[in-house]
């Protein structure tokens with residue numbers, strides 16, 4: 001079995017190229033859960049905590065964007081949320097997600113400026129580990145906001161590299177200035193993989209926003 005660091009290096013090297021990235025995640029899928037939880041990456045714990053802080057309605061319609069093997073939805077389900085859909089391009093990751101039996105619907109799609117789902121149809125969108133360098137581009141925030149109803153929330157992890165070097169800083173400022181959303185919460189910047197020396201430089205935040213009317 002290849003280790004977490006080998007897989008991380010491969011997926012970051014793909015630099016967002018759809019077919020390469022999809023194929024890598026398809027291959028990683030069977031070992032992914034064991035390696036994610038063993039990695040000590042706290043983003044799912046923080047993101048689900050922020051959802052619980054800001055979303056009181058357990059029947060809220062939630063989209064887990066870049067859901068991978070479904071770990072975010074698994075924890076949300078354990079907290080009592082019952083109306084969760086998943087979205088991810090990797091059929092291998094989605095096959096593992098399906099087995100968790102926590103999604104109402106699963107969509108094999110990419111995030112981007114346009115996402116082929118109905119506008120204003122979700123009360124909340126969560127995204128862990130996908131708004132990061134070499135994965136979904138910053139324009140995905142435009143696509144995600146279209147899918148959320150007015151006053152709905154978005155909770156997402158964001159790597160500091162994506163923020164500084166992949167356009168997310170400018171996109172966030174643009175959405176702030178346009179009054180498209182208001183910030184509800186932001187975690188401290190945390191070390192993404194606390195046990196890995198090779199990935200010691202990686203840092204993430206988790207942020208929560210409310211879509212304005």
Ligand SMILES: C[S@@+](CC[C@H](N)C(=O)[O-])C[C@H]1O[C@@H](n2cnc3c(N)ncnc32)[C@H](O)[C@@H]1O
Nearest residue numbers: 025066067068090093110111128129130135136
């Ligand atoms: C690091 S995994 C995170 C999976 C899951 N959210 C978690 O936290 O365990 C990144 C996921 O993003 C998906 N992904 C990569 N590029 C994407 C894009 N442009 N749009 C949507 N999902 C994407 C991959 O297929 C993969 O399942």
